[in-house]
Amino acid sequence: MWTKLVPVTALIASVALTGGTAHAEPTTPVGGEALGSRGLVAPAGVKKPPKSKATSYVIADADTGQVLAAKDAHGHYLPASTLKTLTALTLIPKLDKNRKIKPSRNACNQEGSAVGLSPKVSYKIEDLFRALMMSSGNDAAMALAETNGGVAKTMADMNAEAKRLQAFDTVAKTPSGLDEKGQRSSAYDLALIARAGLANPDFRRYISTKTAKFPAPKGHYEISNHNKLLWRYDGMIGIKNGWTSKARASFVGAATRGGHTIVVSIMRHEGFFWDEVSKLLDWGFSVRGKAAPVGRLVDPLPATALAGPHTAATATPTTAPSGGASVTPAAQPPLLDTAASKQTDSTKMVGSIVIGGGLLFGLIWLGFGIRRRRGRSGL
Known part of the structure; x- marks a missing residue:
């Protein structure tokens, strides 16, 4: 039934x-039919990916877009602060990074993780992006959204950007990733967003910065990146981790070795995941180019596809790496x-x-x- x-x-x-x-x-999940599986999908002829406690994950070659392995790739889960990757990707092109603003009291009083904004201090937009991606500042997320014209406009912009990327599992309800009814994403979408972000020099700079000086009412203080793998994993570029009590732990990260970049995204993990992610990255580097992919990270839709009367549900299918299956929005429960x-x-x-x-x-x-x-x- x-x-x-x-x-x-x-x-x-x-x-x-x-x-x-x-x-x-739609009859085929985005990225290929195999990615519609709720269980592990891995290539034959190579060792299986290391075990992970994550309910959902994707390992992909960011250079080619090939998905090397996945587990419940299109499952819908609360993204927590990994949603900030979409916030940044959406707003970086819209806001002048050298512009200075004073945040509202509403922005400064956001719950959860914060960088400690003050309504008495002027901040450059690029300071706020660092706070967003390094320190996971919910206050910075709200300040950026308000600068973009308000939360409602920013949500519309973020959801439009998700559709442009063909991240059809994603529905953004908050700029910070704080849990909200109806908000969701998937490991597949987090990998798509990450891949697009890596192509943006400013996005890449913010996620890879380990420490930075941050303005304060008197002088400045130092903030550090929450991504522990920037210090632990050889070649780590960065990206974003997240946590809420309902979402549990989530993470999306990328590393480069030998001129190749691997992306790993995980969702719904119960605890300490850094070692697991390191092993998943190692596995990705070890099998890339040696095994047939199980799917692919699709390319963004052309602007003309979004400008017309038809949207995600009627976008022209692209061809999966296997050559036969069409790639369309997933017809999933x-x-x-x-x-x-x-x-x-x-x-x-x-x-x-x-x-x-x-x-x-x-x-x-x-x-x-x-x-x-x-x-x-x-x-």
Whole structure:
């Protein structure tokens, strides 16, 4: 019953995204059919990846885009502060890094991890990006969002950027990654976002900085990067780690050795993961070029695809490395609650009932030709 109802969600999503006109249903997860598996997907003929306590992960060659191994690559989980990678990638091109601003009291009083912003101090935008990516400052995230025109506009921009990247598992609700109902991402999407970020010189500079001076009411103080692998792993470039009590630990990182870059993303890990990530990176370097990939990190959509009336659900499929399968948004069950626990047969049945109701409602809309527009904050 579950598998029969999955295409229905794709149909309803297509209707919602394209103003009431149904289009071809997605049949293959983004990056290749194998990445739709909830279990481990690894190449034959080489040693298996090291064991990890992460519920979901992706190991990929950032240079070629080849996914070398994955586990529940498209599973939807709470991203915690790894979502700041999307915040940075979205806002770096929009904000002048040399501009100075004074943050609002609202920005300075954000809960969770903070760099310690003061409404009495003027900060360069690049200071705020360092605070965002090095110290995981939720206060810096809010200050940047407000400078961009407010939280609502920034969420719309971030979700638009996610669609441009074909990170269709991602829905951003906060600029900081603090848990919010409906917010989600996937290990696959974190790897996509990371790969795009590595191509941006400023993004790359912020994530790789180990320590920096940061403005204070009197002089400055030193901040350090939360990514411990910058000090421990040979060739580590950096990127971002995250944690909340609901999301548990998440991480996305990249390292370069011998002129090649490997990206590893993990989600829903219960504890200390640095050694595990190091071993996953080692494995990626050891098998790249020696085994057939299990999928690929797709390229961003062209601007013309986003400018027209059709969006993610109707984007032109690209070709997977195997040559045969098309790459389209994944037609997968909704996994919003998997940040709390893995799905069971009973939870899948509940999901089927929800989807069945959605089908009836969607077909009624189709029958009357009613069109609706997408909300500003995305899916």
